[in-house]
Amino acid sequence: MTVDPRxxxxxxxxxxxxxxxxxxxxVMQDGQIVHAKGYGMADLEHGTRITPxxxxxxxxxxxxxxxxxxxxxxxxxKLSLGDLVTRYVPKMPACAxxxxxxxxLYHTSGLRDQWPLLRLSGWRDMDEKTxxxxxxxxxxxxxxxxxxxxxxxxxxxxxxxxxxxxxSVSGRSLRSYTKDRIFKPLGMTATHFRDDHTEVVPGRAYGxxxxxxxxxxxxxxxxxxxxxxxxxxxxxxxxxxxxxxxxPSGDFVSLVKAQRLPGKLNDRRQLGYGAGxxxxxxxxxxxxxxxxxxxxxxxxxxxxxxEGCAVAILGNLATLSPAxxxxxxxxxxxxxxxxxxxxxxxxxxxxxxxxxxxxxxxxRTGRALRLFLSDVGLLLSYASPPRSSSSLSSGxxxxxxxxxRFLGSDETTEVKFNGATVTVRGEFGVDExxxxxxxxxxxPSELKACAGTYRSAELDTTLRMSVDHDGxxxxxxxxxxxxLSPAYTNAFTDDNKTxxxxxxxxxxxxxxxxxxxERVQNLRFDLVG
Numbered sequence: 029m030t031v032d033p034r035x036x037x038x039x040x041x042x043x044x045x046x047x048x049x050x051x052x053x054x055v056m057q058d059g060q061i062v063h064a065k066g067y068g069m070a071d072l073e074h075g076t077r078i079t080p081x082x083x084x085x086x087x088x089x090x091x092x093x094x095x096x097x098x099x100x101x102x103x104x105x106k107l108s109l110g111d112l113v114t115r116y117v118p119k120m121p122a123c124a125x126x127x128x129x130x131x132x133l134y135h136t137s138g139l140r141d142q143w144p145l146l147r148l149s150g151w152r153d154m155d156e157k158t159x160x161x162x163x164x165x166x167x168x169x170x171x172x173x174x175x176x177x178x179x180x181x182x183x184x185x186x187x188x189x190x191x192x193x194x195x196s197v198s199g200r201s202l203r204s205y206t207k208d209r210i211f212k213p214l215g216m217t218a219t220h221f222r223d224d225h226t227e228v229v230p231g232r233a234y235g236x237x238x239x240x241x242x243x244x245x246x247x248x249x250x251x252x253x254x255x256x257x258x259x260x261x262x263x264x265x266x267x268x269x270x271x272x273x274x275x276p277s278g279d280f281v282s283l284v285k286a287q288r289l290p291g292k293l294n295d296r297r298q299l300g301y302g303a304g305x306x307x308x309x310x311x312x313x314x315x316x317x318x319x320x321x322x323x324x325x326x327x328x329x330x331x332x333x334x335e336g337c338a339v340a341i342l343g344n345l346a347t348l349s350p351a352x353x354x355x356x357x358x359x360x361x362x363x364x365x366x367x368x369x370x371x372x373x374x375x376x377x378x379x380x381x382x383x384x385x386x387x388x389x390x391x392r393t394g395r396a397l398r399l400f401l402s403d404v405g406l407l408l409s410y411a412s413p414p415r416s417s418s419s420l421s422s423g424x425x426x427x428x429x430x431x432x433r434f435l436g437s438d439e440t441t442e443v444k445f446n447g448a449t450v451t452v453r454g455e456f457g458v459d460e461x462x463x464x465x466x467x468x469x470x471x472p473s474e475l476k477a478c479a480g481t482y483r484s485a486e487l488d489t490t491l492r493m494s495v496d497h498d499g500x501x502x503x504x505x506x507x508x509x510x511x512l513s514p515a516y517t518n519a520f521t522d523d524n525k526t527x528x529x530x531x532x533x534x535x536x537x538x539x540x541x542x543x544x545x546e547r548v549q550n551l552r553f554d555l556v557g
Contacts, residue, residue: 031360033063039356043068049236049244049324049345051353052078052263055361056338059275061267070233070344072244080264083218083232084342085249086327087320089266090221090259091187092287095133095304097194097206099286103279106197109133116196117189121169129193131176132186133303134291135456138172141547142185142253148543148551149487150505153323156225157251162188168486173549174392177294180301180458181547184256187304191255202254213278214268219261221254229260233344235324247324247346257322263340266329270338273316273331288316288333300457308440308457310355312367319351319455330354335362355439371435373427380431381406387515388450388462393544394529396515397450397462398423408436408443408452410525410546412513422523465516475500478530482541482553491541491553502528 036053043050050068054061066078101107107116109130114120120127124139131137142162149165151157166185173181191202198205203221211219222229237247249257261269276284290307291299300307306317313332320327326343328350339357341350359366381401388397398409400423407423426434426443434443440455448464475495483490492503500512500520512520518530526545543551 031363033065035360036063036357037065037067039353039360040067046075046077047072047242049233049348050078050343051348051350052080052082052084052233052340052342053353053357054080054263054267054340055357056267056270056274056340057361058336059271061264064264064267068344070231072234072236078233078344081218081231081262082342083229083260083262084327084344085222085232085235085257085322085325086259086261086266086342087257087322087325088184089318089320089327089329090255090257092304092318093206093210093221093259093269094187094190094194094202094255095287096210096283097202098129098133098190099283099303100209100279101194101197103282103286107193113137113189113193116193117163119163119167121167123169123172124166127176129190130291132183132190132193134299134301135180135183135186136177136291136293136299137183137186138174138176138178138181139166139183139185139189140169140173140549140551141181141183142166142188142256144545144548145487147507148484148504148548149489150507152506154248154250157253159188159192159253162253163192165487168488170486171550171552173547179293180291180299180456181549182456183547187256188253189255194255213280214272216261216265216268219259219265222258222260223252223254225250225252232260233325233342235322235344235346237324237346244345249322249325257320263342266340266342267338270329270331270340274333274336274338298457300455306456308455310358310366311370313362313365317351317354321346326350328354330358332358332362335365337361352439371427371429371439373435374430376428376431384445384450387465387467389465389516389519390460390462390544393549394519394527394542395462395544395546395549396465396519396521396527397452398515398521399426399450406434408441410521410527412511412521412523468514468517468519470514477532478541480555481557483556484551484553486551490556493541 048068052066055063064080068078070076070078070082111129113127127137145165194202203223235248236244239245287303291301308315316331324346326348328341331338339354341354343350384399406426409423411422425437428434432445442453444451449461451459451461453459479493481490481492494501498511503509510522515521520528530541540554
């Protein structure tokens, strides 16, 4: 790497304050760590700074290690990816009988995601959670988001089940198995799956949330769930893993090759997702990447195989953006090596952007998407609209590439317009199309018809709908009250990117509602009072 390290430092200048959480940043080039540095504080209470050896909870970056363990067991002839999950995990529900390990690995199982299900069931973010809590929830499910292999929906549940599979097949916990088979051979001595949330981890960073006006609140996961999350490591050791992805040796050669293979759907459509890793490109360069987010922890690993380069970023504040920072670091380090020019947005007139505004509906799930104008241009959102036109909290800014194509400010979301249909491509290369719908302005009587108590048998929980001066309000057990905003006829959205769709009987009363979000689709709640 020939880049001046001061240029990297400049990207993280906002973390220079001694009273702010921040990042650990590392860069590998041609097998050597060429930059490793901490920016900000690991522990605000004790004034401990972040260093390259600070231990972070890396959230969903954990998945590639769980996937590697499964592939190791396959290579040893202990299992096949075509095996049904019911072979290794007992008491699975009837709807899961056709799910294979391959479906779990590539997020094509159709299982609903465990985290939103737990929240809907009344669990709070920092509550203690165990693997058995998750399995109990899975075993009560009566339906899937979609038939196995028919679609892609990122699913933490699948990787919790894969951790159980590793234990069932190897006779060892995921923590023990990965320690001996992955981390020791690679010299990752501080890296481990933390399967006991009460365990003391020397040198770790604590997670924080933004409490406003320069204040921060303590926000850490308290769960004993491994597989989709819970790996603890340092940026120095994460780069050792990146070095293995760039130049594997021994048994890792075939394993890394397997991890790079993209998953496929039943119709043979190829996914932008391998075994626990995202597969894409950055300005024409092949890229393996994955992000992580758990409460106050964020992470990102970007690996450029043909360039022998990797960027690892770990953070301890929920509002930080490690994926964007990693792209910026890579553009400094690989300057002159990108075959494609940097995207230059076009400026469209306000009248042209106004044509795109409106509410759009997903034809299968009913999920609502909104496009609206703000002071910074066109925004995309799955949540309720912001209360002020300048608010960015609920929308992703879109930059026009031409009159029909837009790129999100996250530099991974792509949006394409075709008549009354908008197609959104997410970070893993999967397209979801939404059709324009008529905006709905419900009458007071129509709001009143939605009021009542609705129960989900699968979650054994209720939602209460009531009407006040703000409109329709949903109240859940141990959860916040949320004001719902009308989207299209009989459908509302909340501030958590969930769509509530009411089904009416001929008498005009709501008999049930279904909830749809990115990872939980068509979840039914019946009117009980």
